[in-house]
Amino acid sequence: MTIAPPVRLDLNESFFPPLPSVTRALAQSADAAHRYPEFRPERSRRVVADHLRADGPTTHGANTHRPNTHGANTDGAGTCGFPLTPEHVTVGPGGTAVAHTLLAAAVDRAARRGVLFPEIVTATPTFDGFALIADALGARLVGVGTDPAGRPDLHALRAAIGPATAAVIICSPHNPTGACVDGDALRRYATDCPDGVRILLDQAYVEYCTDPPDLCALLEASSELVVLRTLSKAYGLAAVRIGYAVGHPSVITETRRFEMPFAVSSAAAAALPVALAARTELAQRVAATRAQRDRLVHTSTALGWHVPVSQANFVYLPGAQGRAAGRLLAAAGLHGRTVGDHGFRLTVADAAVTDRVLDALAAGPGDPLRRHDRSAGAGLFPSGATTSRPRVASRTPSTP
Numbered sequence: 001m002t003i004a005p006p007v008r009l010d011l012n013e014s015f016f017p018p019l020p021s022v023t024r025a026l027a028q029s030a031d032a033a034h035r036y037p038e039f040r041p042e043r044s045r046r047v048v049a050d051h052l053r054a055d056g057p058t059t060h061g062a063n064t065h066r067p068n069t070h071g072a073n074t075d076g077a078g079t080c081g082f083p084l085t086p087e088h089v090t091v092g093p094g095g096t097a098v099a100h101t102l103l104a105a106a107v108d109r110a111a112r113r114g115v116l117f118p119e120i121v122t123a124t125p126t127f128d129g130f131a132l133i134a135d136a137l138g139a140r141l142v143g144v145g146t147d148p149a150g151r152p153d154l155h156a157l158r159a160a161i162g163p164a165t166a167a168v169i170i171c172s173p174h175n176p177t178g179a180c181v182d183g184d185a186l187r188r189y190a191t192d193c194p195d196g197v198r199i200l201l202d203q204a205y206v207e208y209c210t211d212p213p214d215l216c217a218l219l220e221a222s223s224e225l226v227v228l229r230t231l232s233k234a235y236g237l238a239a240v241r242i243g244y245a246v247g248h249p250s251v252i253t254e255t256r257r258f259e260m261p262f263a264v265s266s267a268a269a270a271a272l273p274v275a276l277a278a279r280t281e282l283a284q285r286v287a288a289t290r291a292q293r294d295r296l297v298h299t300s301t302a303l304g305w306h307v308p309v310s311q312a313n314f315v316y317l318p319g320a321q322g323r324a325a326g327r328l329l330a331a332a333g334l335h336g337r338t339v340g341d342h343g344f345r346l347t348v349a350d351a352a353v354t355d356r357v358l359d360a361l362a363a364g365p366g367d368p369l370r371r372h373d374r375s376a377g378a379g380l381f382p383s384g385a386t387t388s389r390p391r392v393a394s395r396t397p398s399t400p
Helices: 020-032 042-054 095-112 129-136 154-159 183-192 215-221 249-256 266-277 279-302 319-331 351-361 367-380
Strands: 089-092 119-123 140-144 165-171 198-202 225-230 243-246 314-318 337-339 343-347
Touching: 020 266, 042 089, 042 243, 042 266, 089 095, 089 249, 095 119, 095 129, 095 165, 095 198, 095 225, 095 243, 095 249, 119 129, 119 154, 129 140, 140 154, 154 165, 154 183, 183 198, 183 215, 215 225, 225 249, 279 314, 279 351, 314 319, 319 337, 319 343, 319 351
Parallel strands: 119 140, 119 165, 165 198, 198 225
Antiparallel strands: 089 243, 225 243, 314 343, 337 343
């Protein structure tokens, strides 16, 4: 009997290799590997700004986006009341590095106004890199729970803001649940936030959304809001390390003080324009991933598992039932990520891997677990949203 090889489904990497055009650009960049890249990534800033301008205008309101012929709307950019320029963009070696520079600027600003122990507020569980960044910056990461649908609880995030708050991080789609926050709600939150609190909207998985919020409408809601994106996920460039953020020039100017020289490699700078230009190919891959994701959700639910709708390239099974699913899949050589006591997250792959996942899950969740989770109702997502005092986020790994 042939034993299927183990598969890692724990890091939310794209199951596809880089696009062929990007692979060629990377190969060509190797000839200049003996040369330093740009001291500051000015060309890459222009590439990103040009790309985002090309995605507008939008004519159907704030929650619309430019469609393409393959049904994968990948950017959610719209009509801005101001021209997007390189001054609105910071670029770095991956989304995590860009988040570090953004949060460093926010913490530095808090320190300059006399805050001794700055805080960064976010919904947990979440990307464990945020806790590491907070520690490196001498800040305290304050965690609040998600709402019953698995989205960052905006009311709890607002209530957790205090005099020491330097920044708020909102992941949408959220990691690890895959749930999205509505664009109107995000704009209201940004408008309502106190002055001096940086709002970092992490859109690492935005390409997989069916209805992403309008980028320009978000930026117009508050000068404190910065949108973070990466090419590590849908674009399949996790090892190349390239990401960017878009915000008002005043915020980006603060952030650039913390950019490291030569941080964007020549390979990353070569891959960036080619990847962003490959709209049709990207749309096809996004559509294929969405199809397998939705198949996992619908078929697993029919098998008796609780798998909420996801807008990312992963699915999430909350609670004890989710942890049981993780053990069942690991026994079949399918290794996802157990998120502490909260649940289990599984990266979406291709049709063959989906077949293996569903075959393993066909054993069913088991009657005791099924009764337990179904009786939990809205408690399927362990949440601190009803807790008046925020808690410190744990170091439980959740992703990249």
